[in-house]
Amino acid sequence: MQGHTISIGSSIGLAVFPDDGQSSDILIRNADLALYKAKMEGRGTCRSFEPGMDARLQERRQLESELAQGVANDQFVLHYQPLHDAKTSKLTGFEALVRWNHPRLGLLPPSQFIQLSEEVGVIDSLGEWIMRQACADAAKWPLPVKIAVNLSPAQFKQQGLPLQVASALAASGLLPSRLELEITESVLLAHSEHTIQTLHSLRDLGVSIAMDDFGTGYSSLSYLRSFPFDRIKIDRSFVSLMCESGESRAIVKAVAELGTTLGMTTTAEGVETEDQYRLVRENGCTDVQGWLFGRPMPASELCTLFEQSSALTA
Ligand code: C2E
Ligand code: CA
Ligand code: CA
DSSP: OTTOOOOOOOOEEEOOTTTTOSSHHHHHHHHHHHHHHHHHTTSSOEEEOOTTHHHHHHHHHHHHHHHHHHHHTTOEEEEEEEEEETTTOOEEEEEEEEEEEETTTEEEOGGGTHHHHHHTTOHHHHHHHHHHHHHHHHTTSOTTOEEEEEOOGGGGTSTTHHHHHHHHHHHHTOOGGGEEEEEOHHHHHHSHHHHHHHHHHHHHTTOEEEEEEETBTTOOHHHHHHSOOSEEEEOHHHHTTTTTOHHHHHHHHHHHHHHHHHTOEEEEOOOOSHHHHHHHHHTTOOEEESTTTOOOEEGGGHHHHHHHHHHHHO
């Protein structure tokens, strides 16, 4: 069209005779599998056919078709990982982490299905289930224990996210001040103005908002300016290197100081050892999360933790 620039792109799948197929039918089918893989990896790329690709893609296609059914058939479960105050080491809340109780493959971690559920559009219904379940579970916990729920960037594309959160709060009776929503930088990267508005609408409900995995991705400081986050969660990759790397210690300290200046609390993620705990505390983090304090666990196992923590504070 005159006066308009049209950008076109291409993805390429390669299959080569004779190794990748002895007949044109098999060659084209295998080139198509390689093309499917190239598109999955972000388009504009070229992939060669590899033996085993067929089986992996079949598995992926199968999982895709099973996801929606999984939500309808209640196959997902939430595990909860404890969050602690860094100074007092008191239990302050839990982060909800989803698992898929797959009938054929057993308990699957989120790395195996969250991205897939975003790609096939199941994340809206899955995200809604997670929000309702997390709020319902947290409403039974002793005050003032809080709940943190992860939001995927794809959930911000729908208009009804604040309504969905409001409805989960109303149905469970959970006080909004006990709910924290965790987002990553990729949420702000993708669709900024609409996203900022949605974040404000969510905050107007009375919930708090945390910037998750800080330090990975683009780590642009302008994201911290674009919205008054309540919390910064410092990614595990910095915390795990704190003992041996002065650079990691300096980064954690700088982010914790930035948090203090901006009025945001800072959680150190992935604290696994006493030494790491000491260092994150000394460097100013206000909260901690990690295997040292507890792994993600089913809701049924939390009672013991509540009993222990009330015995400690009694
Ligand atoms: P995340 O939000 O950063 O969650 C923390 C992850 O680190 C969890 O992995 C947790 O099990 C793991 N972790 C916590 N402490 C330690 C530690 O001390 N050492 C080590 N090595 N790992 C630790 P998980 O449960 O596999 O979740 C992975 C990611 O999947 C999450 O990262 C989050 O991005 C995503 N995810 C989990 N649940 C949900 C959900 O309900 N909704 C959405 N949208 N994403 C979710
Ligand atoms: Ca998180
Ligand atoms: Ca994180």
